[in-house]
C-alpha cells in the first residue's frame with residue numbers, strides 16, 4: 331500500500347517534468363504543424379548543459395535552469411532559421427527529415443564531445459518522510475518548477491501581446507499576416523520556446539536520473555506519447571498526458587522491470603492512435 | 615488628386631501559374647468596386663495587393679509609396695487592411711480577442727477604445743457575444759466579426775472580399791448600408807462582390823475583371839448601364 335502512495339506521488343512529480351518537454355513539442359506542432367524530431371537532442375542538450383554547469387561552474391542545477399532556458403531559446407531560434415524556415419511550406423516529410431538531420435548532427439557532436447558514458451547529477455538534498463513513505467526533495471522541487479513553468483507558459487500565451495500573436499498564428503497564419511503580425515518572427519520565437527522547454531525539462535530530468543547523450547530519444551518518445559495521449563495541440567492535454575504517463579510508469583515499475591517501459595509506451599501510442607486519434611483533450 | 619492605391623501592370627499568380635495579366639487599377643477616394651465571374655482572379659488580385667502572394671512584375675503604390683516588395687505585415691502596418699474571403703477568423707479566440715487582434719498594430723492600439731465603441735455601434739449584437747468563441751458563431755455573426763476586426767485595425771484602405779457571401783438578403787442589405795456608412799465617413803475602400811447590382815450602385819468607380827484581365831472600367835453608374843455588364847452579370 332505505502333509503495334503505491336509513494337509511486338503515485340513520485341509519478342505525479344516526474345509526470346510534470348515530462349509534461350514540460352511535451353508542452354514544447356506541442357507548441358511547435360500547434361504553431362507550425364511541424365513534428366520536431368530534434369526534440370530529444372535538445373532534451374539531451376539540456377541534460378548536458380546542466381551537468382556542465384554543476385561540474386565546471388559549481389552552480390546548483392536549479393540555478394542553471396535560467397541560462398539553460400535562455401540558451402535553448404536562442405539555439406531554437408537559430409535552428410529554426412537554419413533548418414526549418416525554408417522548408418516550412420514543403421510537404422510534411424521534408425520538415426520531418428530536416429528536424430531529424432538536425433537531431434543527428436546534434437547527437438553526433440554530443441557523442442564526440444561527451445562519449446556515451448552515463449552521467450548523473452547529485453543534488454545532495456535527501457528526502458522527506460510522509461508517514462512511512464519517503465519522497466526525495468529533488469523530485470518535489472522538479473515537480474514545483476515544472477508546475478511553475480507550465481503556469482507561466484499559460485499566462486504568456488493568454489495574457490501577453492506576443493503570446494496572443496503566437497496563438498493567432500497557430501489558428502490562422504494568413505489572417506495573422508493581414509493584421510500586421512510578423513509570422514516568421516512569431517514562428518521562430520515559438521520554436522525557440524519549444525526548444526527552451528525541451529532543454530529545461532532535460533535539465534530537470536537530469537537532476538533525478540542518470541543519463542547519457544542518447545537519453546534524449548527516450549524522453550522524446552515519452553513526449554510523443556504524452557502529446558498523442560492528451561491531444562496534439564492541447565496544452566492542458568500535455569499536462570494531463572504527462573501526469574498519466576508519470577503515474578503509469580511509477581505504478582508499473584512496482585510490478586515489472588523498468589526496461590519494459592518503452593514497449594508499454596509504444597503500445598499506448600498505438601492504442602490511442604487506433605481508438606482515439608485526437609487524444610483525450612484534443613481538438614477535432 | 616492623390617490616389618490611395620495605384621496598381622500598374624500587375625502580373626501575379628501562384629508559383630508558376632500566372633492568373634493576373636497586366637492589371638492596372640486606381641482608387642483615389644471613396645469606394646472602388648471590382649466585379650468578375652467566379653475564378654476571374656478577384657481574390658488573387660486582393661491577395662497580391664495585401665502581400666499574401668508575391669507579384670511577378672508590375673507595381674503597387676499605396677499612399678505614394680511603392681509597397682510591391684514589402685511583406686504583408688508591413689503593408690498592414692501602413693494601413694492596407696483586408697476583410698478576407700471566408701472570414702479567416704481566429705476560431706479558438708473569443709469575439710473580443712478577435713477584435714483585439716484586429717487592433718494588434720501600434721497605430722490601431724492607440725485608437726482601440728474609440729474603434730471598439732464604433733464597431734459595437736455598428737454591430738450591437740456583437741457586444742452581447744464578446745466572450746463567445748468565434749468558431750461557435752453563426753455564419754452571419756462571423757462575418758460581422760470579420761468586418762469589425764477590419765475596422766479595429768484603423769485602415770487607411772479597407773478591402774472587402776465578398777462580405778455578403780453566405781449572408782441572408784436582409785443581412786446583405788445591412789452589410790451594404792454599413793459599407794455606405796463607412797464611405798460617408800471617408801474611409802477608402804476596395805470592394806469585391808458577387809452582388810454586382812448593389813456594389814455598382816454604391817461604387818464611385820469600378821473595374822470588370824475577366825480571366826485575369828481588366829476588360830472594362832468606369833464609374834459605378836456607367837457600368838450599371840453598360841450592356842455587356844448587364845448581360846454578363848445582371849441577367850438583363
Ligand SMILES: Nc1ncnc2c1ncn2[C@@H]1O[C@H](COP(=O)(O)OP(=O)(O)OP(=O)(O)O)[C@@H](O)[C@H]1O
Pocket residue numbers: 628631633650651652653654655656657658659
Ligand atoms: N492557392 C491557389 N493555387 C493555385 N491556383 C489558385 C489558387 N487560388 C486560386 N487559384 C486559381 O486562380 C484563379 C482565380 O481565382 P480567384 O480565387 O482569384 O478567383 P475569384 O475571382 O476570387 O473567384 P470567386 O468569385 O469564385 O471568389 C482560379 O482559376 C483559381 O483556380
Ligand SMILES: [Mg+2]
Pocket residue numbers: 656657658699775
Ligand atoms: Mg474570390
